[in-house]
Amino acid sequence: MTDVHGAELAVTVIGPDRTGIVADVAEALARLGANLTDSTMTRLRGHFAMTLICTAQASATEVEAALLPLSADGQLLVTVRDVGPDEPPHNGGLPYLLSVHGADRLGIVAAVTRVVADAGGNVTDLSTRLVGPLYLLVAEVDLPEGVPGELTKRLAHVADELGVEVNLRPAGADVL
């Protein structure tokens, strides 16, 4: 629900995974009348991480206070802050999917995303996983028209230096 009902707040919650974290946080927000809009929640190794935007009449301080009991045992780290209602920038790009995998080493994400940024690409979603010796990065990237060909070459070069495999492909959807 896009809304005129109150300010937008950004909430992050992270802590050791256990059952009921999402329900606890969502209930606390609902009791305050805070409407959870966009969110992403996932397990990162043993930790559960929530990043969400909610709209609320309550202030950031009030929402933080309401979530305080959740962090009382020192397990969950909760932050709340005001964010502007600004729309994300539209660069008019086309959606691509980027995957990188190989032996773990320092700086893979930095090197790869720098090449993307230098090409005018905008990362809209990104996940990384380290499983044993294998490192994996998957990103959704919006690229300006005409860029993918050149970017593919530059990524191949960086991948060579890092000793990883890289793959960039269109992620456009078919409207049915």
Place this chain on the structure above:
Amino acid sequence: MSIEGWDITALGTGRALPVVTAPEPVLSRVGEPVDPTDPQIVALAADLVATMAVSPGCVGLAAPQVGVSVQLFAVDVTGHPKAATLHGAFVLANAVIVEASRWRPGREGCMSVPDLTGDVKRAGRIVVTGELPGSGRKVTITTDAFEARALQHEIDHCNGLLFLDKVSGAHAIYQRKVYL
């Protein structure tokens, strides 16, 4: 390939109707079976074809998308780069998938969910039975690739299902910024 006994011009000229978007409840209701020879259904078939024609990039449209909760949809994937087997533009009533195989993922959007796309597994080869509006003739259509995906998407609409109901993971939904 053409469907035996099918003549789209026999439907007459339809009117382009407004397309409803989620969360409109009609999109989540199971459509009623129809009598394909009923003149009202034939007229609705013509309307679906007409609505599809004025919607850029539209390759399929089901009756619930124009607010009518019945088992009827139009499809036309002619010229689509991912299409293999083609049956042209046609409308099918009371369609049922009787065989499905070669499942593969793909990213879909929908006119009724304009701001999102999602990854959905669909069969790459299907056999569908249904009835042609007008004659009421029973047909069996065997198809693959993109036409198979489109048919599955439209048959889902007729059963009150959106691609959102079949998305392949919690992170397989994407904000759609690019319009055709």
